[in-house]
Amino acid sequence: GAGVSQSPSNKVTEKGKDVELRCDPISGHTALYWYRQSLGQGLEFLIYFQGNSAPDKSGLPSDRFSAERTGGSVSTLTIQRTQQEDSAVYLCASSLEGGAPQHFGDGTRLSIL
Amino acid sequence: KQEVTQIPAALSVPEGENLVLNCSFTDSAIYNLQWFRQDPGKGLTSLLLIQSSQREQTSGRLNASLDKSSGRSTLYIAASQPGDSATYLCAASTDSWGKLQFGAGTQVVVTP
Numbered sequence: 001g002a003g004v005s006q007s008p009s010n011k012v013t014e015k016g017k018d019v020e021l022r023c024d025p026i027s028g029h030t031a032l033y034w035y036r037q038s039l040g041q042g043l044e045f046l047i048y049f050q051g052n053s054a055p056d057k058s059g060l061p062s063d064r065f066s067a068e069r070t071g072g073s074v075s076t077l078t079i080q081r082t083q084q085e086d087s088a089v090y091l092c093a094s095s096l097e098g099g100a101p102q103h104f105g106d107g108t109r110l111s112i113l
Numbered sequence: 114k115q116e117v118t119q120i121p122a123a124l125s126v127p128e129g130e131n132l133v134l135n136c137s138f139t140d141s142a143i144y145n146l147q148w149f150r151q152d153p154g155k156g157l158t159s160l161l162l163i164q165s166s167q168r169e170q171t172s173g174r175l176n177a178s179l180d181k182s183s184g185r186s187t188l189y190i191a192a193s194q195p196g197d198s199a200t201y202l203c204a205a206s207t208d209s210w211g212k213l214q215f216g217a218g219t220q221v222v223v224t225p
Contacts, residue, residue, distance in 0.1 A: 043215035056212055091156055098210040104156035
């Protein structure tokens with residue numbers, strides 16, 4: 001597709017379960033970002049990938065959060081042992097290179113029961 | 114740490130009026146500043162990106178200015194239309210990697 005694609009669009013899970021969120025960036029975009037948007041905290045940076053490496057993981061809130069990117073393309077954000085405070089919309093963005101305009105997907109709305 | 118503030122949080126204007134949205138940031142050593150639009154239940158749409166060396170950028174009815182010395186950026190939308198109703202976010206990047214620090218946004222309603 002032409003834009004950034006995220007799946008699933010909605011995810012409801014029980015506290016303590018693990019979840020995986022997927023991001024397909026725009027083809028040819030080397031930079032990929034994950035952000036989280038919640039009512040109380042606004043939009044927060046989580047992690048940045050350049051190619052398959054993550055030079056900036058400073059926004060990951062705890063060691064329950066991890067992310068990987070393979071083939072310089074698809075990225076997966078994994079949250080282990082989910083907690084209610086993890087409920088938020090998780091947004092992925094990609095850009096041609098770091099510092100270029102970022103193009104966002106529609107996000108995954110995660111609800112922890 | 115870079116802090117980005119947007120005031121007001123919400124704004125309502127009649128159709129045809131010009132919109133002025135304000136963004137301030139605490140660290141003047143920015144790499145670039147971006148303005149986005151977000152519609153309910155959707156991701157962000159990039160509107161304009163201003164590099165640190167630039168003073169303004171224009172696209173159609175949109176014009177964004179950047180004043181690093183005062184830590185401010187302003188987004189102007191000329192002749193507003195009901196379709197301009199959305200939340201507008203500004204975000205500053207302080208490195209070439211592009212990590213963005215967002216403001217809380219200004220929710221705009223344009224009434225017919």
